[in-house]
Structures are given as structure tokens and as C-alpha cells.
Amino acid sequence: MADRQPASASRKTFAPWSDPSAEPFIVFDNVTKRFGDFVAVNNVSLNVYEREFFSLLGPSGCGKTTLLRMLAGFETPTEGRILLDGQDISTIPPYRRPVNMMFQSYALFPHMSVADNIAFGLKQDKMPKPEIEERVADMLRLVKLEQFAGRKPHQLSGGQRQRVALARSLAKRPKVLLLDEPLGALDKKLREETQFELMDIQENLGLTFMIVTHDQEEAMTVSDRIAVMDHGVFVQVATPAEMYEYPNSRYVADFIGDINIIKGTIKSTANGAVTLETEDAGTLVVHQAMDAIPGTPAYIAIRPEKMQVISGVSQNQIDGEVWDIAYLGDLSIYHVKLPSGAIVKASQTNVTRLIERPITWEDDISLTFAPDAAVVLLD
Amino acid sequence: MNRGPTWFNVASVTAGFAFLYLPIVILVVYSFNESRLVTVWAGFSTKWYVALFQNQGLLDAAWVTVRVAFVSATVATVLGTMAAIVLIRAGRFPGRTLFSGMIYAPLVMPEVITGLSLLLLFVAMNFARGFWTVLIAHITFSMCFVAVVVQSRLVTFDRSVEEAALDLGCPPLKTFFQITLPMILPAVISGWMLAFTLSLDDLVIASFTTGPGATTLPMKIYSQVRLGVTPEINAVCTILIGIVTTGVVAASLITKRQEMERQRAERLAVAEA
Ligand SMILES: Nc1ncnc2c1ncn2[C@@H]1O[C@H](COP(=O)(O)OP(=O)(O)OP(=O)(O)O)[C@@H](O)[C@H]1O
Ligand SMILES: [Mg+2]
Numbered sequence A: 001m002a003d004r005q006p007a008s009a010s011r012k013t014f015a016p017w018s019d020p021s022a023e024p025f026i027v028f029d030n031v032t033k034r035f036g037d038f039v040a041v042n043n044v045s046l047n048v049y050e051r052e053f054f055s056l057l058g059p060s061g062c063g064k065t066t067l068l069r070m071l072a073g074f075e076t077p078t079e080g081r082i083l084l085d086g087q088d089i090s091t092i093p094p095y096r097r098p099v100n101m102m103f104q105s106y107a108l109f110p111h112m113s114v115a116d117n118i119a120f121g122l123k124q125d126k127m128p129k130p131e132i133e134e135r136v137a138d139m140l141r142l143v144k145l146e147q148f149a150g151r152k153p154h155q156l157s158g159g160q161r162q163r164v165a166l167a168r169s170l171a172k173r174p175k176v177l178l179l180d181e182p183l184g185a186l187d188k189k190l191r192e193e194t195q196f197e198l199m200d201i202q203e204n205l206g207l208t209f210m211i212v213t214h215d216q217e218e219a220m221t222v223s224d225r226i227a228v229m230d231h232g233v234f235v236q237v238a239t240p241a242e243m244y245e246y247p248n249s250r251y252v253a254d255f256i257g258d259i260n261i262i263k264g265t266i267k268s269t270a271n272g273a274v275t276l277e278t279e280d281a282g283t284l285v286v287h288q289a290m291d292a293i294p295g296t297p298a299y300i301a302i303r304p305e306k307m308q309v310i311s312g313v314s315q316n317q318i319d320g321e322v323w324d325i326a327y328l329g330d331l332s333i334y335h336v337k338l339p340s341g342a343i344v345k346a347s348q349t350n351v352t353r354l355i356e357r358p359i360t361w362e363d364d365i366s367l368t369f370a371p372d373a374a375v376v377l378l379d
Numbered sequence B: 001m002n003r004g005p006t007w008f009n010v011a012s013v014t015a016g017f018a019f020l021y022l023p024i025v026i027l028v029v030y031s032f033n034e035s036r037l038v039t040v041w042a043g044f045s046t047k048w049y050v051a052l053f054q055n056q057g058l059l060d061a062a063w064v065t066v067r068v069a070f071v072s073a074t075v076a077t078v079l080g081t082m083a084a085i086v087l088i089r090a091g092r093f094p095g096r097t098l099f100s101g102m103i104y105a106p107l108v109m110p111e112v113i114t115g116l117s118l119l120l121l122f123v124a125m126n127f128a129r130g131f132w133t134v135l136i137a138h139i140t141f142s143m144c145f146v147a148v149v150v151q152s153r154l155v156t157f158d159r160s161v162e163e164a165a166l167d168l169g170c171p172p173l174k175t176f177f178q179i180t181l182p183m184i185l186p187a188v189i190s191g192w193m194l195a196f197t198l199s200l201d202d203l204v205i206a207s208f209t210t211g212p213g214a215t216t217l218p219m220k221i222y223s224q225v226r227l228g229v230t231p232e233i234n235a236v237c238t239i240l241i242g243i244v245t246t247g248v249v250a251a252s253l254i255t256k257r258q259e260m261e262r263q264r265a266e267r268l269a270v271a272e273a
Helices: A066-072 A113-122 A129-142 A159-173 A189-205 A218-224 A238-245 A249-255 B008-033 B047-052 B058-088 B095-108 B113-123 B129-155 B161-168 B171-200 B204-209 B217-226 B232-270
Strands: A026-035 A038-048 A053-057 A079-084 A098-103 A174-179 A208-213 A225-230 A234-236 A260-269 A272-280 A282-287 A297-302 A308-310 A319-328 A331-337 A341-349 A362-369 A376-379
Touching: A026 A066, A026 A208, A038 A066, A038 A079, A038 A234, A066 A079, A066 A098, A066 A174, A066 A208, A066 A341, A098 B161, A113 A129, A113 A159, A129 A159, A129 A308, A159 A174, A159 A189, A159 A238, A174 B232, A189 A218, A208 A218, A218 A238, A225 A249, A234 A249, A238 A272, A249 A260, A249 A297, A249 A376, A260 A282, A260 A341, A272 A297, A308 A319, A319 A341, A331 A362, A331 A376, A341 B008, A362 B171, B008 B232, B047 B232, B058 B095, B058 B129, B058 B171, B095 B204, B113 B204, B129 B171, B129 B204, B161 B171, B171 B204, B204 B217, B217 B232
Parallel strands: A053 A208, A053 A225, A098 A174, A174 A208
Antiparallel strands: A026 A038, A026 A079, A225 A234, A260 A272, A260 A297, A272 A282, A297 A376, A308 A362, A319 A331, A319 A362, A331 A341
């Protein structure tokens, strides 16, 4: 696996969402789902494109599973429609949709062996027996369960069951595969390997994946685009890089990676630069085209790794005292306490051995960030 | 502390088991009695079993009973399972509470009333009483028991398993037979066995609804006992006890073996994971 081509290499130019003439493959058109009075999915619109690897990210109970279940046909939207390949699928029953789902609860057939579980969908398609056997063997190899083919689900560990569920949903090679937390129960190494396998399969077979995950790192690794959900709405839909560099709100900024948020008010906006007055760190400048009335409350969001430790006087200078140091091996994260009491995090690559570290507890240091390294958020 | 059995424990266990099983033991022992007198032991003999197999009346009654029990248990299982599925799955429909109440009512209804009302129905419909009326009556009261047993299994049934089958392209009816039914099969079999047993030993309802030529074994035994208990009756009962005991022991052995196999396999899986 060492000589694997990075999956992103062939995907560099894959961006149908920014091409106005591209036909979306899956369309959620103002979809709302209510359970009684409770709104699980609130007026969501989304286009997913063929061959896209799309991730849904969000806290528990925000409506991710509900969204997938509507696409699979187990819930009917209260309002709005869902189109698949241009066709409204609201009247198509689940067993006729070219969509397969991997259930969050695995939902394995307890009375069937692992191999029979995987073969079940293929048998429904009346696939010839030798082909079924071959496909099942492929799938078992993929999820590394070859020697468990004859076991019943209750004879497997949690992670093994999850892999059976994954293999079963992949076996039919559906045009659209919905994966509800497919890798949650796997250890880090197996999870990373399976992530790459998934990306390979998706790429090679030209499938469209929608995947739910709680792991933002996983979402960043595998996805073409990510949607961050909260309370049944999409807060932001963007590519991983966009989402990391230009989150559209504090909610997203906080959800994806680590970030410093400094509260302030806008002093002026001119020539593609925003100047903010902050209580914690004085006047700060961010390069960003923005129209806002001076005095508007706003937030500066800056990633710890984009903070630099400086000695001279500089623009966007933030003075403070080293409050805590988290040593992570490759990096150290400095928690710097500002005179106002606020804490700002700056991460530094550990280019020297720990012993020679120049900065230590209670040192007075100055931090800075480049004006184009931060974003200003109004929300 | 002394954890061994005290004389009090031993005594109460003995008394309890004696209370439960002494009558049965006496019945079995006297079925092998040489004497015609039920209360006097005159040596071992199997002659009453031989006599039993020459008693055409008893054999006929036994055959009727087995047929009624088998067919009524089977039909009741189908109907009861269907009722249970509707009650659990159909969500809220108008009249659901009434319907589920009506399913439970025969469980607590005195048998005399069930029997009498069925009799009145058959008379009103001018239905010739006999094998078929007993059969219908048994289906009527035993399907409720099946429905209750199957319902309790369905309450804990994980529906996402059925959804997974649908999702993989299996139509609903096929999903029922390939996924749902195998999963609830133990409950369905228990329901069938319960219905079979209930039908086998029903006296009251059968007496109300039977007609010429359809005397069941309990009825036959009851009417003969009124003329005096014969060792022949003891022999019939011993055979019945034998059949029931074999069934129960076999069922529990099978369950136990499955359980042990499952635990062993789980240990294996954990060890290999
Ligand atoms: N059948 C239902 N009836 C009533 N409420 C429901 C039903 N299904 C889901 N909900 C509610 O809808 C909301 C969204 O549920 P959903 O399962 O989509 O969450 P999720 O984002 O998948 O969460 P998790 O990450 O915990 O799996 C939850 O608050 C849940 O309680
Ligand atoms: Mg979920």
C-alpha cells in the first residue's frame, strides 16, 4: 500500500459543483422532515454529483441518519422532493431504489452466515451463483474477514460486524451508497486502511458515496465535499480545504479542527482589509473583502498553526504569557494568556529536541498572524 | 457460614416436589399395576397398555384429539402471528385499542362462557356439531395465546434488519419469509406448542361444541372416570405424560445446546478479534 497513488491526484479537477452546467445526481429540493412537532430536517436543499464522495458531519441528533433514510426510502419527506438522476423518487419503494445503505446499527441478518449476509443482495438480483461466490470472496478479502465467512453475526466482535455490514452494502455496487458511520468501531489503523479502500472502490467503480461520520479528520481525508449540519440544517457545504480555511461561522470553525476565536468590533473595511478592535488583543487586521458597517460585532478566527512567535514589533501583534504547553511530539501547542485573561493557542512544529526548547512556562511572548491567515466571521 | 442444605430446606423442597409430583408418580406407578383395583398394588404388569390398544373407543378419541390439536394449533399459529404483526406494526389505526383488547379478552374469559357462546353461535348458524366445530372453537381460543407470545417477541424486534433486506432489493413479502419469520421462529414454535397443549387437554370448550363421533380424549377420560378409574386410564395418562415430558426435555436440551454453542463461538470471536 506504500506505492498507492494519492486518490486526490486524479481528483484535482473534480469539482462539478462549481460547474453551472453540471447535472446533479442527487437533489434534495427544500426537504423537510417532521416527526410530530419535532423538525428533524429543516428545509434542506443540496446537490450531490455523480462520483462524488460526500460527507455529513454534525453533532448527535442533528438529522444525518434521517437525511440518509429519506434517500434510501425508509422515511418520506414531510415537504419537498428528492430527485435521483433527474427522477423524483418519492413513489419508488426502497427495494427498487438503486441505493444501498449501511445501517448505523449494522442490521445484520442474525440467522445467516457472514457470507450469506454479503450474498443476500446479490441473490435478489438473480446474479449467477459463481459470480455471487466470486463477489462475496472479493468483499470478504476487502474487509479482511476471509476466515470468518461461515460465522454467524453473533459470533463476531463489534468491529468485525461493522465490516460485514460494510461489505454487504458494498457488494451490489449500487450507484449510490449511503454509509452511516461505517468505520466508527474500528481501531485507528484499520480505519485508515479501510478509508483508503473505500476511496479506491468509489473511484474505480465510479460510485457516489454519502457518508455520515463523527470524525472530522475522516471527513477531511475521504470527502470531495463536506456538509456540516446542526439542528436539521446545513450550516456550510464546502470542500475540506474551503471548510478548514474559510469556515462561514464560528460553529463550523469550531467543529472542524482547532481554532482561536477573538471577539471584537469592526473598525473599518477598505481595500480588501478589515480592521477590528478587540478587547483581548488590540487592533487586528485581516485581509478579507467584506462590507460591514463600522461598529458591527465580529469574530476573528485563526488556526493555532498559523500563529507565529515573534520578537520584534509587528502588525497583528498579540502579547501574552505562556500559560500551558501541550507537547504532542511533532507539535507543541502553546496556550498563551492575554492580559484580558483570554487564552489563545499557537502551535509550533518541534524542529528541535524538547530540551533545547526556547519557550517555557510563564515566558512573556508575542504572537502574530499574517493578515490573510485569518477570517472574520459575523456569525 | 454453613452453606450446606439445612434440614428445613431439605424438608420444604421435598414437601414441595411431593405436592407437585406425587399424584403423577402414583398415576404412573398404578398404570403398571396387575390388579384392576386402583388402590391395591398386586405386582408389575403391562397388561393395561395392551388393553388400551384394544380399546377402540379410547383410540378413536385419541386420534380425534391429536388431529384437532394439530390442525387447530397450526391454523391458530398462522392467524395469531398475523394478528400480532398487525398489532405491533400497523402503528395507530382507528380501532387499534379495541382490536388489541379483543385479542386479550379470550385469555381471561371463563372457558364456560367461551364454550357456551360458541355453542349458541353454531346452533344459530345451524352448523352440524362435530369435528369441525371443535376445531373452530379451539382455533378461536388458542390463537389469542399465540398472538400474545409472538407479540412479545416482535416488541423487541429490530426493524432495521428488515429495512436492510428491503434496501438490498428484497420485496416485502419475501422479506417476511426470509428474514422476519426465521428470526421470530422460536416464538412462533412456542406459540404452536402452547396452542397444541391447550387443545390437547381442553375439556370444557370441547364438551360444549362437540357432536356425535367427535369425542376427544379428555372427554372420554372424564366420562370413564365417572364410572370409576381404571388402570387403562392411568396408562393413557402415562403415555400423554411421556409425550409431553419428552417434548419439553427435548426443547430445553436444544435451547441449551444452542446457547452453549453461541457462548463458545463468542469466546472464540473475542479471542481472535
Ligand atoms: N422515527 C422517529 N420518530 C421521532 N423522532 C425521530 C425519529 N427518528 C429520528 N428522530 C429524531 O430526529 C432527530 C434526528 O435523528 P437522526 O437519527 O437523524 O440523528 P443523527 O444525526 O443521525 O444522530 P447520531 O449522530 O446520534 O446518529 C433526533 O432528535 C431524533 O430523536
Ligand atoms: Mg445517526
